[in-house]
Amino acid sequence: MSNTNKEVLLSVKHVDIAFNNEGKKFRAVKDANFDIYKGETFALVGESGSGKTTIGRAILRINECDKGEIVFKGKRISGKISKEEDTNVIRSIQMIFQDPAASLNERATIEYCISEGLYNFHLYKDEADRITKVDQALTSVGLLPEHKSRYPHEFSGGQRQRVGIARAMIMEPELIVADEPISALDVSIRAQVLNLMNKFKEEKGLTYLFIAHDLSVVRFIADRIAVIHHGRIVEIAESEELFRYPLHPYTISLLSAVPMPDPQIEKKKELVVYDELKRDLSGPKPVLQEIRPGHFIFANDREMAEYEAKLQVMEKEHEALGE
Amino acid sequence: MNENELFEFADFDETKSEHIAAPRYSYWGSVWKTFFRDRFTVFVSILLLFLICFAMIQPMISGYDPLVAPNVNNPSMRLQAPSAQYIFGTDNVGNSVFDAVWAGTRNSIIVSFVCTFINMVIGIAVGAVWGFSKRLDRIMIEVYNVLSNIPYLLLAMILQYILGAGFKPLIITMCCTDWIFVAYFIRTQVMIIRDREYNLASKCLGTSTGTMITKNILPYLISVIMTYISRTIPSYISAEVFLSYMGLGLGAKNASLGKLISQYTSYMNSYPHMFWIPVFILALISISLYIVGQKLSDAADPRTHM
Numbered sequence: 071m072s073n074t075n076k077e078v079l080l081s082v083k084h085v086d087i088a089f090n091n092e093g094k095k096f097r098a099v100k101d102a103n104f105d106i107y108k109g110e111t112f113a114l115v116g117e118s119g120s121g122k123t124t125i126g127r128a129i130l131r132i133n134e135c136d137k138g139e140i141v142f143k144g145k146r147i148s149g150k151i152s153k154e155e156d157t158n159v160i161r162s163i164q165m166i167f168q169d170p171a172a173s174l175n176e177r178a179t180i181e182y183c184i185s186e187g188l189y190n191f192h193l194y195k196d197e198a199d200r201i202t203k204v205d206q207a208l209t210s211v212g213l214l215p216e217h218k219s220r221y222p223h224e225f226s227g228g229q230r231q232r233v234g235i236a237r238a239m240i241m242e243p244e245l246i247v248a249d250e251p252i253s254a255l256d257v258s259i260r261a262q263v264l265n266l267m268n269k270f271k272e273e274k275g276l277t278y279l280f281i282a283h284d285l286s287v288v289r290f291i292a293d294r295i296a297v298i299h300h301g302r303i304v305e306i307a308e309s310e311e312l313f314r315y316p317l318h319p320y321t322i323s324l325l326s327a328v329p330m331p332d333p334q335i336e337k338k339k340e341l342v343v344y345d346e347l348k349r350d351l352s353g354p355k356p357v358l359q360e361i362r363p364g365h366f367i368f369a370n371d372r373e374m375a376e377y378e379a380k381l382q383v384m385e386k387e388h389e390a391l392g393e
Numbered sequence: 394m395n396e397n398e399l400f401e402f403a404d405f406d407e408t409k410s411e412h413i414a415a416p417r418y419s420y421w422g423s424v425w426k427t428f429f430r431d432r433f434t435v436f437v438s439i440l441l442l443f444l445i446c447f448a449m450i451q452p453m454i455s456g457y458d459p460l461v462a463p464n465v466n467n468p469s470m471r472l473q474a475p476s477a478q479y480i481f482g483t484d485n486v487g488n489s490v491f492d493a494v495w496a497g498t499r500n501s502i503i504v505s506f507v508c509t510f511i512n513m514v515i516g517i518a519v520g521a522v523w524g525f526s527k528r529l530d531r532i533m534i535e536v537y538n539v540l541s542n543i544p545y546l547l548l549a550m551i552l553q554y555i556l557g558a559g560f561k562p563l564i565i566t567m568c569c570t571d572w573i574f575v576a577y578f579i580r581t582q583v584m585i586i587r588d589r590e591y592n593l594a595s596k597c598l599g600t601s602t603g604t605m606i607t608k609n610i611l612p613y614l615i616s617v618i619m620t621y622i623s624r625t626i627p628s629y630i631s632a633e634v635f636l637s638y639m640g641l642g643l644g645a646k647n648a649s650l651g652k653l654i655s656q657y658t659s660y661m662n663s664y665p666h667m668f669w670i671p672v673f674i675l676a677l678i679s680i681s682l683y684i685v686g687q688k689l690s691d692a693a694d695p696r697t698h699m
Contacts, residue, residue, distance in 0.1 A: 130597050132593065132596065132597070134561040157599065160597065160598070160599040161599075164598075165594070165597045167590055167593075167594060168590075168672070169590060170591060172590040172591060173590040173591050173593075173594045174591055174594070175591045175595070175609055176591075176613075176695070177420070177609075177612035177695075178608060178609075178612075179614060182608070186595060186598050186600060187598040187599065189598055190598060190601070190604075190606075191599060212408075212411065213411055214408055214411050215665065216412075217411075217416060219419050220413060220417075223695075224413055224415060224418060227414075229411065234594075237594075238597070241598070274406070320498070328467065340508065
């Protein structure tokens with residue numbers, strides 16, 4: 071399946087992000103390269119500190135790119151841009167945060183929290199119009215208009231996260247960067263928030279960049295998945311492809327960490343621990359290469375041959391199973 | 394009767410579970426409720442209010458002027474013990490100590506409140522911007538290093554020589570460098586909460602720095618600012634007393650607690666009440682100001698509202 075006929079909404083091109091730490095440069099993201107198509111959910115998966123949030127924040131212009139550029143709807147949005155374009159980017163790209171308790175202003179009412187973006191760009195005709203918009207936003211995430219005068223600390227975690235979603239949705243964005251939106255939530259309400267996000271995706275044709283550390287969640291929400299390790303994207307593929315034919319040892323290790331709700335399987339399961347130092351990294355410098363249409367892997371030519379052989383074996387196995 | 398008659402479907406209203414039963418929360422309402430919950434605080438507040446009002450009104454009635462001493466040539470009027478007519482007795486020039494003490498208290502309170510107000514307004518405004526801007530920080534840190542290292546007493550003495558004694562020179566003396574300490578304090582507080590996630594969220598929504606300061610940062614700092622004020626007001630009373638005691642304060646024309654204490658020190662052994670009364674009034678006001686300020690800043694912390 072090729073992606074050439076789809077419209078690219080955002081592309082990250084050879085982006086390097088470094089932090090200065092007392093004169094020493096720490097490269098948090100190394101040569102990140104991917105496209106996000108309009109209307110899809112693109113997941114970025116990796117362990118803590120792998121740079122996934124950093125990429126998300128670079129898209130929102132909070133972190134600066136050292137090298138490379140980020141292009142949104144054909145226009146460069148990284149580096150210095152005009153004020154007008156900045157306003158445009160803010161309105162079109164919104165963020166949902168990880169910790170709903172920390173990401174709401176505790177000293178402001180829900181009404182202010184949700185209207186903040188409206189106030190900033192004066193996106194309402196009059197006071198009555200603003201109230202209507204806030205009411206609609208609250209209702210669309212399953213909250214009540216009477217919650218307007220309440221403060222964030224009066225809400226449960228799930229309700230707060232929905233306030234955060236309403237705050238982003240009121241700006242009518244095209245792309246939402248969701249930075250681990252459910253990892254701080256109670257297991258019982260995770261599905262509620264994911265369903266809400268899917269509802270908006272269908273209704274408004276939203277595009278998501280879904281940042282997560284947990285592959286099991288991502289499988290249900292993402293169309294395509296990028297696996298990132300130590301600031302380096304090691305594998306990109308469509309969700310089903312990645313789960314069926316994981317190639318990079320780090321992807322395999324991440325997949326093995328997903329718990330299965332079956333004690334028999336869990337008992338026999340062998341955890342694969344990924345250790346870069348034990349790998350054979352000889353040969354020329356690896357790059358991100360396309361092994362199957364839409365399936366990219368970070369490898370050099372020698373590794374590429376190994377992956378190819380492995381992939382063919384896996385494909386044969388699947389065929390034998392009648393898939 | 395069949396099943397359909399016996400049972401009926403109940404309505405399920407999803408919005409019911411979203412309802413919040415707790416009464417409405419109001420920040421300032423909760424602050425006052427918490428503040429007045431403690432009886433001792435109420436007592437001290439009333440005492441403080443009474444002291445301040447009395448100090449403001451009494452000198453207007455008595456019309457005390459330190460330069461006017463109608464009884465100075467009448468030896469029987471000098472250094473009287475407390476009586477019904479002269480509640481705190483009379484001093485070495487035959488004036489009522491009661492009138493002198495309240496006139497001095499009034500001036501000390503005025504000076505300290507004005508200085509606190511000026512320093513706080515300048516300090517908070519500068520500090521909030523200072524804490525936000527990394528570029529400004531590099532310059533302001535140097536300004537802070539210079540201003541904070543000027544010896545306070547030396548500055549006071551030089552300014553008094555240039556400007557003379559009186560209200561305005563004293564207030565200028567106490568404000569010209571002190572705002573930098575408030576600004577530095579606020580800068581540090583702003584830096585602590587500047588990069589919190591909710592400020593990042595505001596930035597993603599395109600909120601300007603000015604709105605961030607007034608809506609996101611300062612409301613969080615109410616409690617720490619109150620604590621700071623509650624320490625500052627008594628400290629300015631002390632500073633005024635100290636400078637007046639050193640002969641650098643309000644000058645001969647204005648009554649001042651510091652000047653009275655320094656005048657009456659020589660009678661400490663012969664007429665101890667003359668020395669101890671202004672000291673006691675000073676302590677009473679400082680301590681009650683401190684207690685009220687402290688309790689108010691506790692009440693301003695929303696964690697105490699539960």
